[in-house]
Amino acid sequence: MSNEKAVLHIKGKEKIELPIINSTVGPGVIDIRKLRESGYFTFDPGFLSTASCESKITYIDGNKGILLHRGYPIEQLATFADYLEVCYILLYGQKPSKKEYEKFKSTVTHHTMVHEQIANFFQGFRRDAHPMAVMCGVVGALAAFYHDSLDVNNDIHREIAAYRLLSKMPTLAAMCYKYSIGQPFIYPRNDLNYAENFLYMMFATRCEDYKVNPVFANVINKIFILHADHEQNASTSTVRLAGSSGANPFACISAGIASLWGPAHGGANEACLNMLEQIGTIHNIEKFLEKAKNKNDSFRLIGFGHRIYKNYDPRASVMRKACHDVLRELNIQDPLLDIAIELERIALTDEYFIQKKLYPNVDFYSGIILKAIGIPRYMFTVIFAVSRTIGWIAHWNEMHSDSKNRIGRPRQLYSGEKIRKFD
Numbered sequence: 001m002s003n004e005k006a007v008l009h010i011k012g013k014e015k016i017e018l019p020i021i022n023s024t025v026g027p028g029v030i031d032i033r034k035l036r037e038s039g040y041f042t043f044d045p046g047f048l049s050t051a052s053c054e055s056k057i058t059y060i061d062g063n064k065g066i067l068l069h070r071g072y073p074i075e076q077l078a079t080f081a082d083y084l085e086v087c088y089i090l091l092y093g094q095k096p097s098k099k100e101y102e103k104f105k106s107t108v109t110h111h112t113m114v115h116e117q118i119a120n121f122f123q124g125f126r127r128d129a130h131p132m133a134v135m136c137g138v139v140g141a142l143a144a145f146y147h148d149s150l151d152v153n154n155d156i157h158r159e160i161a162a163y164r165l166l167s168k169m170p171t172l173a174a175m176c177y178k179y180s181i182g183q184p185f186i187y188p189r190n191d192l193n194y195a196e197n198f199l200y201m202m203f204a205t206r207c208e209d210y211k212v213n214p215v216f217a218n219v220i221n222k223i224f225i226l227h228a229d230h231e232q233n234a235s236t237s238t239v240r241l242a243g244s245s246g247a248n249p250f251a252c253i254s255a256g257i258a259s260l261w262g263p264a265h266g267g268a269n270e271a272c273l274n275m276l277e278q279i280g281t282i283h284n285i286e287k288f289l290e291k292a293k294n295k296n297d298s299f300r301l302i303g304f305g306h307r308i309y310k311n312y313d314p315r316a317s318v319m320r321k322a323c324h325d326v327l328r329e330l331n332i333q334d335p336l337l338d339i340a341i342e343l344e345r346i347a348l349t350d351e352y353f354i355q356k357k358l359y360p361n362v363d364f365y366s367g368i369i370l371k372a373i374g375i376p377r378y379m380f381t382v383i384f385a386v387s388r389t390i391g392w393i394a395h396w397n398e399m400h401s402d403s404k405n406r407i408g409r410p411r412q413l414y415s416g417e418k419i420r421k422f423d
């Protein structure tokens, strides 16, 4: 806490001095906790200027296109780390030693199976149900099976729940896919790493041996890392708010999945591919750019823009290179990639996009990569949810470890009717 203060002068009121708290890097905050004594609330729909909590997990500088997880730059993690290393870093705060990593990996590997009765939940869904609807249901239902890790005030319980969620999300995600195509579920294998195991459960069958393509496994590992955490985004804030009431971890992660599903958030990767198909050819790009700029048209250029990044999303840069690498290694010519590259080129020179600082975000290229490795579009956001689970858990855990934590209960600007008689 610094000695600096912000002073608020409100007509007819005593001046109000509000402490300023400095950050280790980036903007400091004005501590407004006592402002309510003034009879006023702050007003900030969408929380553009509001810090909802203190956190040590992820730092973003949107103007410089910087993303750090516990201080490690995302570009270095995406290049040199394994996804489970990033999970350890997000959960425990620093890079694991080789021994710590092996123990962590072994624990996660040996929790990847789900209770056999979980399979029954799938039978209640239509085969063509959106897998995000299924994931909301089955992840929330885990609370009905794991009563030994529901005490959110017990840090051992929280750690067990963290391992269970991190381990079982890929298994449940692959079960969603298998159920949607009418194939039997495939059990996880303990001799495969996290990314390989996910792809194995997605694409293997019981009828023949299946070898995971190392190119696919490498790019899925990268995609998992790039989507692992992103500060107080909508779904993470949802998990924190749900968790602040003491709700169990499985219910909180299910709430995060529900929020992520929205097309303005995690649903953008699926929506972006739909948009590229809707554009259809590079000759239609100008027409769709005009729609995106038209205030009276609800169309937005999906995969562009970000609440924080007013520069290139550093994840999009890594994703762009991975996209080119995968298509080259697989010798795939995808016309949607041609449209994406031309769209990016035009948009980055267009006055409207420059003035509004709209750059490609993490969702712009991921869909093309996932399509190239044979993952159906309706599974894209599920993969985002698998990857983001560790971020949600790390923030949920940090919240419960923070003595300042209270139940989240924002106020409002009331503009409704004054008191009036009913009869």
Ligand code: SDX
Pocket: 046, 227, 229, 230, 232, 233, 234, 263, 264, 265, 266, 268, 292, 293, 299, 300, 301, 302, 303, 304, 305, 306, 307, 308, 356, 358, 361, 362, 363
């Ligand atoms: C993710 O928060 C996170 O960190 C999210 C995420 C994560 O890792 O968790 O990074 C993941 O959700 C990435 C974003 C994926 N969504 C999309 O690609 C959908 C398209 N993008 C937009 O809907 C929008 O850019 C948002 C939702 C991402 C950000 O919205 P903001 O910050 O509320 O900005 P805004 O809607 O107020 O837009 C500012 C201006 C507006 O014009 P004006 O009202 O000022 O005249 O820019 C315009 C918008 O109309 N604008 C766009 C646009 N995005 C913003 N115009 C056309 N196309 C777009 N994509």
